[in-house]
Amino acid sequence: MGADAAIGERVAAWFASGHRPLPWRAPGYPAWGVLVSEFMLQQTPVARVIPRLAEWLARWPAPADLAAVPAGEAVRAWDRLGYPRRALNLHAASVAITERHGGIVPSDVDALLALPGVGPYTARAVAAFAYGIRVPVVDVNVRRVLARAVRGVGEPGPARTNEELAVMETLLPADPERARLANAGVMELGQTVCTARTPDCARCPLVDHCAWRDAGYPAYTGPAAPRQKPYAGSDREVRGRILRELRASELPVPAARIAGLWPDDAQRDRSLAGLLADGLVEAAGDGYALPSS
DNA sequence: GTCCAGTCGG
DNA sequence: CCGACCGGAC
The missing domain is CATH 1.10.340.30 (Hypothetical protein; domain 2)
Known part of the structure; x- marks a missing residue:
């Protein structure tokens, strides 16, 4: 052996x-x-x-x-x-x-x-x-x-x-x-x-x-493992916050309420667009919801 | 701050 | 090959 x-x-x-x-x-x-x-x-x-x-x-x-x-x-x-x-x-x-x-x-x-x-x-x-x-x-x-x-x-x-x-x-x-x-x-x-x-x-x-x-x-002297970026303030945190709101609601969440979830408009828009592109969120009326299909 | 029975797209 | 992707626990 x-x-x-x-x-x-x-x-x-x-x-x-x-x-x-x-x-x-x-x-x-x-x-x-x-x-x-x-x-x-x-x-x-x-x-x-x-x-x-x-x-x-x-x-x-x-x-x-x-x-x-x-x-x-x-x-x-x-x-x-x-x-x-x-x-x-x-x-x-x-x-x-x-x-x-x-x-x-x-x-x-x-x-x-x-x-x-x-x-x-x-x-x-x-x-x-x-x-x-x-x-x-x-x-x-x-x-x-x-x-x-x-x-x-x-x-x-x-x-x-x-x-x-x-x-x-x-x-x-x-x-x-x-x-x-x-x-x-x-x-x-x-x-x-x-x-x-x-x-x-x-x-x-x-x-x-x-x-x-x-x-x-x-x-250990080899190549360093890739460093993780901080979660706080990241797009991942914003995405998590939006999704948490949608999970908590059986009805579509109005766009105005999404807007209140994160102060930085550009980052919030970017994160929401990412969620839509990933299929984790879909537009529903004048708001957003979890995917219905 | 780091790590965690990883996967995916660029 | 590399970075993005959630969130809680130590």
Whole structure:
């Protein structure tokens, strides 16, 4: 067994020996529930997703249920999870699943990738966790664990999607069930032990298989991760404020009330135009509303 | 201020 | 490849 394969087996064993009872890991959890959870988990921490996921699935237990309501209802139910385009994409995905896949979430990675809002991570996460298919799953946690344990550097740096998928593939056990445990285990390891700020190496199952540790924890010298712009005062904040107003109202919101939501006319107009262009908002009479179709 | 089970368009 | 995209928690 090569070094990488040893890593996969170790993490699978560590994960199988006990992990947090996340709802989407429960045996028999529906593929639709896994898909919804993965949309919600795109850049939103686990703890914030758990309560919203249950509400969503109680209301729309299958893709066809969501496909049957206007997209605006999905945006409204998304509430303040953030990045509301995900709600729009999830609705569009439910329509595509209903029309193209007979209402069944596809298991094929390429079919999943063709769905709106489904990228390299989500497609493989659904294939691996909902259907038990042996495919590498790479999210930010996996990227960090691979950077440290395999490449011996402290941070993953800019994304190198294809290369990281290939590396993860090499450490997956041949057996699909063990591969699933390895995928889930590396993610869990990165989230709970091999964390960005303060890794807890004393609890790490890879303590003797870590290139970063072997190298003496060298400081990261690669390209800096892109810096995030401040949220306060950004167009994102303005968009969020407008959408929050529309979500709170069953009727169209008059343009005059939108105008009162943000003092900078140019920024407010630009943000509203962006929401319209994105299909998150539509004109309704002399006001605006969530999308009715 | 930083980070978070990312995706998309330019 | 790079920036935009929400919002809450630490």
